[in-house]
Amino acid sequence: MRVEVVAVGSELVLGDVVDTNSAWLSRQLAAAGIECRFHAHVDDDAHRIAAALRVALERSDAVVVCGGLGPTADDVTREALAGVMGTALRRDPALLAALEAAFAGRGQPMPPSNARQAEVPGGARPLENPFGTAPGLRCPVGERVVYAVPGVPRECREVFTRAVLPELVSTSGSLDGPSAVGTRTLSTWGISEAEVAERVLRHLGDRPDQGTARPGVEIGFLASEQRGVQVRLRARGVTAAAVSEELDAAEATVRAALGRAVFGSGDETVESVVAGRLSQLALRLALAESLTGGLVAARLVGVPGASRFFAGGVVAYDAAVKRDLLGVPPGPVVSASAAAHMAAGAVRALHADLGLALTGVAGPKTEEGQPVGTVFLGMAGTGLDRPASRALRLPGDRETVRQLAALSALDWLRRHLERLAGSTASPREPAAAGAQSGEGA
Numbered sequence: 001m002r003v004e005v006v007a008v009g010s011e012l013v014l015g016d017v018v019d020t021n022s023a024w025l026s027r028q029l030a031a032a033g034i035e036c037r038f039h040a041h042v043d044d045d046a047h048r049i050a051a052a053l054r055v056a057l058e059r060s061d062a063v064v065v066c067g068g069l070g071p072t073a074d075d076v077t078r079e080a081l082a083g084v085m086g087t088a089l090r091r092d093p094a095l096l097a098a099l100e101a102a103f104a105g106r107g108q109p110m111p112p113s114n115a116r117q118a119e120v121p122g123g124a125r126p127l128e129n130p131f132g133t134a135p136g137l138r139c140p141v142g143e144r145v146v147y148a149v150p151g152v153p154r155e156c157r158e159v160f161t162r163a164v165l166p167e168l169v170s171t172s173g174s175l176d177g178p179s180a181v182g183t184r185t186l187s188t189w190g191i192s193e194a195e196v197a198e199r200v201l202r203h204l205g206d207r208p209d210q211g212t213a214r215p216g217v218e219i220g221f222l223a224s225e226q227r228g229v230q231v232r233l234r235a236r237g238v239t240a241a242a243v244s245e246e247l248d249a250a251e252a253t254v255r256a257a258l259g260r261a262v263f264g265s266g267d268e269t270v271e272s273v274v275a276g277r278l279s280q281l282a283l284r285l286a287l288a289e290s291l292t293g294g295l296v297a298a299r300l301v302g303v304p305g306a307s308r309f310f311a312g313g314v315v316a317y318d319a320a321v322k323r324d325l326l327g328v329p330p331g332p333v334v335s336a337s338a339a340a341h342m343a344a345g346a347v348r349a350l351h352a353d354l355g356l357a358l359t360g361v362a363g364p365k366t367e368e369g370q371p372v373g374t375v376f377l378g379m380a381g382t383g384l385d386r387p388a389s390r391a392l393r394l395p396g397d398r399e400t401v402r403q404l405a406a407l408s409a410l411d412w413l414r415r416h417l418e419r420l421a422g423s424t425a426s427p428r429e430p431a432a433a434g435a436q437s438g439e440g441a
Helices: 021-031 044-058 077-085 093-105 112-118 151-178 191-201 240-262 270-280 295-301 319-328 334-352 398-422
Strands: 003-008 039-042 062-068 089-091 119-121 125-127 136-141 144-149 178-188 212-214 217-224 228-239 262-264 285-289 308-313 353-359 376-383 389-391
Touching: 003 021, 003 044, 003 144, 021 062, 021 151, 021 178, 021 217, 039 044, 044 077, 044 144, 062 151, 062 389, 077 119, 077 136, 077 144, 089 093, 112 119, 112 240, 112 398, 119 136, 125 151, 136 151, 144 151, 151 285, 178 191, 178 240, 191 217, 191 240, 217 240, 228 240, 240 308, 262 270, 270 295, 270 398, 285 295, 285 334, 295 308, 308 334, 319 334, 334 353, 334 376, 334 389, 376 398, 389 398
Parallel strands: 003 039, 003 062, 062 144, 285 308, 285 353
Antiparallel strands: 089 119, 125 136, 136 144, 178 228, 178 262, 212 217, 217 228, 353 376, 376 389
8 A cells, every 4th residue: 555645834845844744654654564655745835735635646545644734824734635625615513612612621712713623625524633623634535535634743643643544554454465564673883874785785695686685575774873874674474473584584684794783773772772781781881072072971861771870971172171180191182092091081080980082073173183073982991901092084064073973982882892791701890090092992
């Protein structure tokens, strides 16, 4: 079954508001095994909305149109739907009574304009919206259906989940036959999207051009500055058990191809994986951040239970703070040596088991002769004979460099913790003292 999403609102077309509804709707459809191949954005004009709906109905089995159901003059999705259906709007007495009761329950008179939300195209059926005054609409158009849902995200999700998705799933089953659908996502860091794809496809042997991890399993790749490169697997079969078996085998293939570049699956983030490893090993982490200004700490404290594994952090933005608080010796502070000293200093100052540090040049201009995008990471403590450092050259503008630096540091720590978890030695070794730069970890 093919379903298309049409999002209505001049604010979306102008870029004043980011359309999160379409992305959420697509995820729900994909999880239910329903294809969504097209998204459309259209402004608050009844004629253009109707035109977009007609195009969508020509190539899809059903359409979900989101937004334009409010009480104001620019909310014209109802008019557009009536035009597509070849009918007129009529005022629904039950909807009007419900609206009046809702306002009475708040102790407020209902503005006359809200009565527009009780207007329904002839032949359409209202869909209950328990969180707002804009009901959804089910609008048959020949053998196809348009489902209109409110644009307010909470209301959109509620109406879609309650009234639209169950019907789409039922209809899809009747069209396509009984089947089960499953998806799985693996997240990687440290290698490019092209390299991820090439490694996976090489590992597939005689199926490199089919875009499948196994027969019947679709594979796709998505690059994200926040989640690295994701490998998405999707399988369909007669039973859920069969689908799960196919996905297990496909995941094993991908992991074999990518090795330790894979840091998690599903909703796991690199910080949640790091948090789990630190907790498993009963280690406490200290941070020393310069160019990232607390971004790494913010990611870690976003994980529930962070107090178990996170001792604290020092935002050592000024060179004097690096020297006075963290023991960085005279000399360049954008260097491998400075990063290693910062990590060791964080361990000492915060009485932690492991220290992780970041220093570098985010821009907009060079510092200490180092070009924009130069980043040095430092690590000290458990599992290291001496503090270690790593140099990176990251692309992008100031904010991109900062975000990539934070994620790269967490991934470096994640790999070190995985080695510790695989070691037979006790993880709680004394924190390293001194600060000799080295390429460990």
